[in-house]
Amino acid sequence: MSPSPSPSAADAIRVAVSAVIFSLRAHPGADKLMIPLVRRTRDPHEGMWALPGGWLDETEGLDEAAARTLAETTALTPSYLEQLYTFGDVDRSPTRVVSVVYWALLRSDLVDAQRSVAGAPENVEWFDVDALPPLAFDHNRIAGYALWRLRNKVGYSRIAAGLLPDEFTLTELRAVYESVLGRRLDPSNFRRLLEGSEALVPTESFRTGKHRPARLFRYNADAETDKRGPLD
Amino acid sequence: MSPSPSPSAADAIRVAVSAVIFSLRAHPGADKLMIPLVRRTRDPHEGMWALPGGWLDETEGLDEAAARTLAETTALTPSYLEQLYTFGDVDRSPTRVVSVVYWALLRSDLVDAQRSVAGAPENVEWFDVDALPPLAFDHNRIAGYALWRLRNKVGYSRIAAGLLPDEFTLTELRAVYESVLGRRLDPSNFRRLLEGSEALVPTESFRTGKHRPARLFRYNADAETDKRGPLD
DNA sequence: CCAAAAGTGTTACTTCTACACCCATGG
DNA sequence: CCATGGGTGTAGAAGTAACACTTTTGG
Numbered sequence: 001m002s003p004s005p006s007p008s009a010a011d012a013i014r015v016a017v018s019a020v021i022f023s024l025r026a027h028p029g030a031d032k033l034m035i036p037l038v039r040r041t042r043d044p045h046e047g048m049w050a051l052p053g054g055w056l057d058e059t060e061g062l063d064e065a066a067a068r069t070l071a072e073t074t075a076l077t078p079s080y081l082e083q084l085y086t087f088g089d090v091d092r093s094p095t096r097v098v099s100v101v102y103w104a105l106l107r108s109d110l111v112d113a114q115r116s117v118a119g120a121p122e123n124v125e126w127f128d129v130d131a132l133p134p135l136a137f138d139h140n141r142i143a144g145y146a147l148w149r150l151r152n153k154v155g156y157s158r159i160a161a162g163l164l165p166d167e168f169t170l171t172e173l174r175a176v177y178e179s180v181l182g183r184r185l186d187p188s189n190f191r192r193l194l195e196g197s198e199a200l201v202p203t204e205s206f207r208t209g210k211h212r213p214a215r216l217f218r219y220n221a222d223a224e225t226d227k228r229g230p231l232d
Numbered sequence: 233m234s235p236s237p238s239p240s241a242a243d244a245i246r247v248a249v250s251a252v253i254f255s256l257r258a259h260p261g262a263d264k265l266m267i268p269l270v271r272r273t274r275d276p277h278e279g280m281w282a283l284p285g286g287w288l289d290e291t292e293g294l295d296e297a298a299a300r301t302l303a304e305t306t307a308l309t310p311s312y313l314e315q316l317y318t319f320g321d322v323d324r325s326p327t328r329v330v331s332v333v334y335w336a337l338l339r340s341d342l343v344d345a346q347r348s349v350a351g352a353p354e355n356v357e358w359f360d361v362d363a364l365p366p367l368a369f370d371h372n373r374i375a376g377y378a379l380w381r382l383r384n385k386v387g388y389s390r391i392a393a394g395l396l397p398d399e400f401t402l403t404e405l406r407a408v409y410e411s412v413l414g415r416r417l418d419p420s421n422f423r424r425l426l427e428g429s430e431a432l433v434p435t436e437s438f439r440t441g442k443h444r445p446a447r448l449f450r451y452n453a454d455a456e457t458d459k460r461g462p463l464d
Numbered sequence: 465c466c467a468a469a470a471g472t473g474t475t476a477c478t479t480c481t482a483c484a485c486c487c488a489t490g491g
Numbered sequence: 492c493c494a495t496g497g498g499t500g501t502a503g504a505a506g507t508a509a510c511a512c513t514t515t516t517g518g
Contacts, residue, residue: 210496
């Protein structure tokens with residue numbers, strides 16, 4: 001990239017990829033937004049919780065590495081995956097590490113299925129984003145930034161549907177927004193907003209419960225003109 | 233960052249930092265938004281234009297490296313500097329390079345002063361963002377993304393003032409918005425919008441010209457609650 | 465006095481927001 | 492028939508956009 005042919009042989013900058021993986025997990029009252037953390041089994045910060053991640057392999061791109069990291073932690077494919085930020089302060093780790101961090105959304109139904117079938121992977125636990133323990137490295141800051149970005153993006157984009165199963169009612173989707181944003185939304189205004197946005201496609205099915213059946217909707221992946229860049 | 237102690241010794245992933253540096257340069261009619269490019273003097277894509285950049289040094293953070301890159305190209309300090317994105321596709325360069333890219337705004341008055349005093353640095357030339365030549369590597373894509381981000385951010389933030397000198401009239405600021413966004417804005421609505429935003433502080437000075445003198449304003453760095461994250 | 469930019473005011477229109485109200489179902 | 496969530500309507504507030512109009516300067 002630069003006029004000079006290469007960094008000096010003494011350089012030892014390593015590239016890691018980490019992920020902040022959001023999912024909604026059932027909870028009395030409102031569902032809780034949670035992320036999986038991995039307990040470290042090695043020297044720097046051994047025993048502390050950290051974001052899932054790994055070294056970037058020479059044969060894979062950044063997006064691939066993020067997807068691999070995510071699969072190794074949850075054995076799942078995310079419904080949404082986006083680069084968050086790259087952290088490279090000199091003192092963020094005892095050795096020099098540049099971390100390219102991604103954030104992702106997981107469908108709650110898949111997480112539940114995976115956990116009950118395969119059992120939880122070793123050393124992985126889910127934590128409420130509002131009650132994270134002290135994390136290794138600068139991971140608290142990273143998680144906080146990812147959460148801020150999620151909340152921000154939910155405001156103008158329709159990605160929140162990525163936390164739900166294929167089909168869902170408007171009330172379920174509204175509950176997701178309320179969990180993520182941390183405030184109540186007016187049901188009728190919420191309905192109008194999303195029905196006029198082309199982001200959702202109504203199906204012919206209804207969810208039957210204790211009360212009047214609610215129409216099921218499906219996420220419309222086509223209409224993603226939102227506010228993203230020419231990169232994705 | 234990961235359970236494994238280190239990437240294998242065979243790995244040869246190098247980290248570069250590049251910058252897309254925007255500045256307004258005088259032009260008949262409306263000012264043009266331009267970026268500096270560097271002509272490559274070495275093997276991969278020798279002779280082609282590329283974004284200014286260099287290898288990340290082991291002793292500097294990413295922000296520092298971006299500022300250094302920028303200073304080496306323009307001998308100037310940016311009025312705004314923000315990380316854009318990290319590019320790391322396997323095939324974007326003959327050898328494996330992960331590029332952390334920043335974007336920056338430069339005050340037009342400083343650029344002019346620097347150029348006339350010191351003369352243009354060797355192998356550096358400014359190009360209209362709407363008429364870039366074919367660039368080395370994936371730099372056309374990167375420049376396009378940076379431009380998209382600038383235009384997007386100008387819509388909801390007040391950073392456009394970073395392209396102007398310390399003091400400026402509302403008409404000058406509006407001209408910046410019009411150059412960046414590529415469309416005309418209503419003068420009176422523009423005035424109301426910015427006067428109500430606390431982003432600008434009126435001074436007691438006036439710019440006297442051919443017509444009625446216009447009040448000079450100053451950018452209010454304090455009121456930057458905009459829409460940025462807890463990172464900056 | 466005239467041209468042109470600086471600056472003020474007004475009106476129409478669109479979008480948000482709060483909330484009243486009817487509908488359909490299980491118990 | 493009633494409690495409750497599903498779903499529709501509407502009126503006021505707030506913000507946007509278009510444009511008429513007054514002010515102040517140089518020439």
